Every structure is written in structure tokens, then in C-alpha cells.
Amino acid sequence: xxxxxxxxxxxxxxxxxxxxxxxxxxxxxxxxxxxxxxxxxxxxxxxxxxxxxxxxxxxxxxxxxxxxxxxxxxxxxxxxxxxxxxxxxxxxxxxxxxxxxxxxxxxxxxxxxxxxxxxxxxxxxxxxxxxxxxxxxxxxxxxxxxxxxxxxxxxxxxxxxxxxxxxxxxxxxxxxxxxxxxxxxxxxxxxxxxxxxxxxxxxxxxxxxxxxxxxxxxxxxxxxxxxxxxxxxxxxxxxxxxxxxxxxxxxxxxxxxxxxxxxxxxxxxxxxxxxxxxxxxxxxxxxxxxxxxxxxxxxxxxxxxxxxxxxxxxxxxxxxxxxxxxxxxxxxxxxxxxxxxxxxxxxxxxxxxxxxxxxxxxxxxxxxxxxxxxxxxxxxxxxxxxxxxxxxxxxxxxxxxxxxxxxxxxxxxxxxxxxxxxx
Numbered sequence: 001x002x003x004x005x006x007x008x009x010x011x012x013x014x015x016x017x018x019x020x021x022x023x024x025x026x027x028x029x030x031x032x033x034x035x036x037x038x039x040x041x042x043x044x045x046x047x048x049x050x051x052x053x054x055x056x057x058x059x060x061x062x063x064x065x066x067x068x069x070x071x072x073x074x075x076x077x078x079x080x081x082x083x084x085x086x087x088x089x090x091x092x093x094x095x096x097x098x099x100x101x102x103x104x105x106x107x108x109x110x111x112x113x114x115x116x117x118x119x120x121x122x123x124x125x126x127x128x129x130x131x132x133x134x135x136x137x138x139x140x141x142x143x144x145x146x147x148x149x150x151x152x153x154x155x156x157x158x159x160x161x162x163x164x165x166x167x168x169x170x171x172x173x174x175x176x177x178x179x180x181x182x183x184x185x186x187x188x189x190x191x192x193x194x195x196x197x198x199x200x201x202x203x204x205x206x207x208x209x210x211x212x213x214x215x216x217x218x219x220x221x222x223x224x225x226x227x228x229x230x231x232x233x234x235x236x237x238x239x240x241x242x243x244x245x246x247x248x249x250x251x252x253x254x255x256x257x258x259x260x261x262x263x264x265x266x267x268x269x270x271x272x273x274x275x276x277x278x279x280x281x282x283x284x285x286x287x288x289x290x291x292x293x294x295x296x297x298x299x300x301x302x303x304x305x306x307x308x309x310x311x312x313x314x315x316x317x318x319x320x321x322x323x324x325x326x327x328x329x330x331x332x333x334x335x336x337x338x339x340x341x342x343x344x345x346x347x348x349x350x351x352x353x354x355x356x357x358x359x360x361x362x363x364x365x366x367x368x369x370x371x372x373x374x375x376x377x378x379x380x381x382x383x384x385x386x387x388x389x390x391x392x393x394x395x396x397x398x399x400x401x402x403x404x405x406x407x408x409x410x411x412x413x414x415x416x417x418x419x420x421x422x423x
Contacts, residue, residue, distance in 0.1 A: 010055065010072045015043040017062045032061035049077055052085050066093050074103050080112035084120070091128065097136050104140055114148045122153060131164050155185035159193055166204060169340055169380050176204045180213075195221055199230040202237050206244075207340040207380070214241040232261050236269055243276065252277065268294060268302040275309055288313060300336050304345045307332065311352040315359070323356050340380045347376035351389055363400045367393050367407060371414045 008016070018028055025043075029036040034054055041047045042054075052073065059069040070090055077083055087103045108117050118141060125137035142157035144150075159182055165175040179201050186194050198220035205214035214237060221234035239254035255277070259270055271294045278287035291306045298306065307330050314323040330349070337343050350373035357366035374389035397407045 009045055009048070010050070010069075010076065011043045011045045011047070013064070013069075013072050014039075014058055014062065017064055018043075021062065023062070028058070028061060032057045034058065049079075049082070052082060052089070056089070067095055067099055070095070070099060070103065074106045077106070078110050080107060080110035080117060083107045083110050087121075087124070091124075091133075097133055100133055101136050101140060104137055108140070108144050114144075115150055118145060118148075118150055118153045122156060126160065135161060135164060151185065152188045155182065155188035156193075158182045158185065159189060159197060162197075163200070166200060169343060172204065172208055172340055172381055176201065176208060176210075179204065191224065195224050195228070195230050199234050199237075202234060202241075203341075206237055206241050207344065209244075209382075209384075211241045211245040214238075215245065215247075229263070232258070232263060232266075236266075239273060243273070248280065265299070265302070268298045272302065272305050272309070275306075279309075279313065284313060284317075300331060300333065301338070301342050301345070303331050304342065304349060308345060308348050308352060311349070311356070315352065315355055318359075320356065320359055324360070327353055327356060334376070343376060343380050344382065344385075347373045347380075347382070347385065347389075349373075350376060351385075351392075354389070354392065358396060363396055363402050364406065367396055367402070367410060370396070371410055375414060375417055 018025075023031070025036050025039050028034075029039055032039075034057055038047065038050075038054070039058075042050050042058075055069060055073050058064070059066055066089075070086060074083060074086055077086070083103065083106055087100075087107055090100050090103050104121055107121060108114075110117065121137065122141050125134055125141065128134050128137070138157045138161045141153055142161075145153040145157065158178075162175060162179040162182060165171065166179065168175060179197065182189075182197060183201075186197060189197065198217050202214050202217035202221065205211070205217055218234040218238045218241065221230055222238075224231070235254050235258045239251050239258055242248070242251035242254060255270075255273055258266070271290050275287040275290045275294075278284070278290065288310065291310050294306045295303055295310075307326055310326050311323055314320075314326065332346060332349050334346060337346055350369050354366045354369035354373060357363070357369060370389045370393045374386045374393075377383075377386040377389065393407070393411070396402070397404070
């Protein structure tokens with residue numbers, strides 16, 4: 001938004017605008033519905049801070065852009081009850097972030113109680129749909145709260161920021177560390193938000209493969225008494241994180257706890273994990289039977305997980321016929337990716353596809369799948385897995401007689417698409 005230079009009073013702005021349009025005081029009074037005497041006093045500066053409703057009427061009558069009038073109005077106003085209507089109006093008018101933040105700053109600097117002003121602004125920020133405005137106002141609340149030692153709103157502002165930023169797949173690690181920082185203020189959060197924070201951090205740590213940290217955060221959820229959906233889901237994450245960290249005994253113990261609950265999708269979750277336990281114990285046939293039955297009736301997310309487990313088993317067994325059947329019947333759909341875990345599963349599916357096509361001798365298709373898998377790993381900033389896929393592409397290229405031009409074109413397309421993802 002263009003910066004408005006304030007070099008005169010609001011009365012001078014009205015006077016100069018009226019004169020430039022050759023409008024008399026009488027005419028402006030008729031156009032705006034404002035008493036002529038009051039108009040004269042406003043222009044002369046006898047009324048330094050007119051009512052905001054009066055200013056709005058004059059803005060419409062003189063066709064002064066609302067944003068300009070708002071800039072002038074808040075410059076001399078310090079009363080909180082007069083600044084709040086301005087703030088509400090700039091939101092209603094769809095003004096830019098800069099003006100909204102400026103009015104909010106003026107509101108916090110007004111003559112009201114610091115805690116009450118912060119609380120009012122925080123509640124309004126929470127109700128706004130535009131995330132860019134929300135984030136700017138949360139930053140303002142956090143900065144103001146730090147300056148005035150209002151610890152609860154430092155915590156609440158940081159928490160709300162984290163709950164928005166964690167949905168940006170391209171910044172999973174950054175938002176995770178921002179979220180982890182909030183633990184310094186966790187005791188200033190309401191109980192339900194404390195539980196939510198530990199749980200969300202547990203999931204996010206798992207998604208970026210920080211399994212020991214995931215375990216720590218999810219155990220934080222279990223410190224709170226009472227059964228709730230976060231507690232139940234945290235046990236599921238603990239089971240999976242312990243398994244990934246190689247703590248198999250603990251994983252099975254959490255698995256037994258999780259089986260006590262009967263909530264939507266717990267059945268599918270239990271079957272998937274039981275299949276992993278079966279594979280680890282060498283009961284491959286039982287795992288295949290469980291996963292095949294699950295595939296017949298489960299939602300997209302679980303179908304993708306079951307597909308990947310079966311593909312891994314069949315590829316390790318060298319059963320390319322069954323692997324091909326699984327791939328051909330797969331319901332994987334990139335448009336249904338809803339969270340980083342599903343993004344990871346989809347990338348893994350593409351890499352398994354690449355291994356399958358390599359095994360059957362379709363090297364071009366294998367490279368295409370590997371590059372698609374790398375691209376999807378890049379969307380969640382999993383650089384380790386992305387590099388593994390790219391390294392596999394080079395191995396396939398060097399190990400088989402594939403036209404270099406074809407691979408070069410695919411790599412060029414890949415890096416072009418990756419830049420778009422980063423942008």
C-alpha cells in the first residue's frame with residue numbers, strides 16, 4: 001500500500017479537499033448531513049478529534065479515499081473507544097495489511113488498560129479469515145506483550161501463529177522449531193492448548209523424521225489426565241515413532257494401549273501397524289493377508305499406506321506380477337493429499353513404482369517415477385529422500401542404455417517444477 005504522508009490535520013484535509021472541488025460549507029453540509037457550524041469548527045481545528053461517524057460521512061461526501069481519511073484520523077486519536085470503530089471499519093473495508101496493522105498499533109497505544117486492549121485485539125485477530133492479516137496482528141500482539149510483560153498473550157500469539165504456519169508444507173522444519181520454542185511459555189497457555197501444542201509438535205516431529213523428539217512431545221500429552229482424542233492419537237504416534245526409532249518393545253506396548261480404543265479409523269490404523277509387526281517377526285503371509293483385506297474397504301490415506309507396505313513386500317520377494325497388480329489397482333491421487341504424512345506416503349509410492357519399472361526393464365518410466373517422487377519429497381522439504389530418488393535416477397541412467405537427452409529433458413523439467421514449489 002502507498003504510504004500516506006500526514007502533513008496536515010484532518011480539518012485541513014477536509015477544508016483543502018472541499019475548496020479544490022469548489023464546494024461551499026452549505027453544500028457540504030447538505031451532502032454530508034453534518035451541521036454547517038460543526039463543519040466550520042472541524043476545518044478550523046476547533047474540533048481536533050471529531051466523531052468517526054462524522055468523518056465517514058464527510059469521506060463519502062467529498063469522495064476522499066477511505067484509507068487516506070483513516071490514516072489522518074488515527075494520527076491524532078488516542079481514545080480506545082474511538083479507535084476500535086476505526087479498526088473494525090478498516091477490516092470491513094478490506095484495507096491492506098499495513099493500514100490494518102497501523103490502526104491496531106494506535107489502538108494498543110491508546111489510553112485503555114494494556115491487558116484489556118491486548119485481549120480485545122487478540123480476539124478480533126482470531127476471528128479474521130485472511131491469514132496474512134491474522135499473522136501480522138499476532139506478531140503485533142506478541143511484540144506488544146513482550147514490551148509490557150503480558151506473558152499469556154506472548155504464549156497465545158505464538159501458539160496461534162504456529163497453528164497457521166504448520167500447514168505450510170514447504171516450511172515444516174521452520175514452523176516446527178517455532179512451535180517448539182513455545183514450550184518456553186507453555187504454562188501460560190490454557191490446558192487444552194497445552195495438550196494441542198504437545199500433540200501437534202509430536203506429529204510434526206514425526207513427519208520430519210525426528211522420532212525421538214516426537215516421542216518426547218507425545219509423552220507430554222499423556223501427562224494430562226482424562227481421555228481425549230489427542231491423547232488417543234498421541235498413543236498412536238508414540239507407537240509409530242518408537243517403531244521408527246527401533247524401540248520395538250515400547251512400540252508394541254503402545255500398540256496394546258491403542259487397541260483399547262474404538263474410534264473412527266482406529267481399526268485401519270491397527271491393521272497397518274500389526275502388518276509391520278508381522279513383517280518384522282517374519283510372518284510375511286499374515287501381513288499380506290491383513291493388508292489385502294484392508295485395501296478392499298478403507299479410505300484414501302489408509303489405502304496408500306497399505307499399498308506401500310504391500311509393494312515393499314512384493315518387491316523384496318521379487319514378485320513383480322503381484323507388485324504390478326497392486327500398482328495398476330492403486331487409488332493414489334495427488335489431488336487428495338491433505339497433510340505431510342500423506343505427501344510422504346505418496347512420494348514413497350512413486351519411488352516404489354520407480355523400482356518396479358526398473359525391475360521390469362522400463363527404464364524411462366522408472367526415471368519418470370523417481371523424479372516425480374523426488375518432487376513430492378521436496379514439497380515437504382525431505383531433502384534426504386529427495387536426494388535418494390535423484391541419486392537413483394543417475395544410477396539408472398549410468399547403468400542402462402538410456403538416451404541422455406531424454407533424461408536431461410526430464411531433469412530440466414524436474415528442476416523447473418522444484419523452483420515453482422519453492423516459489
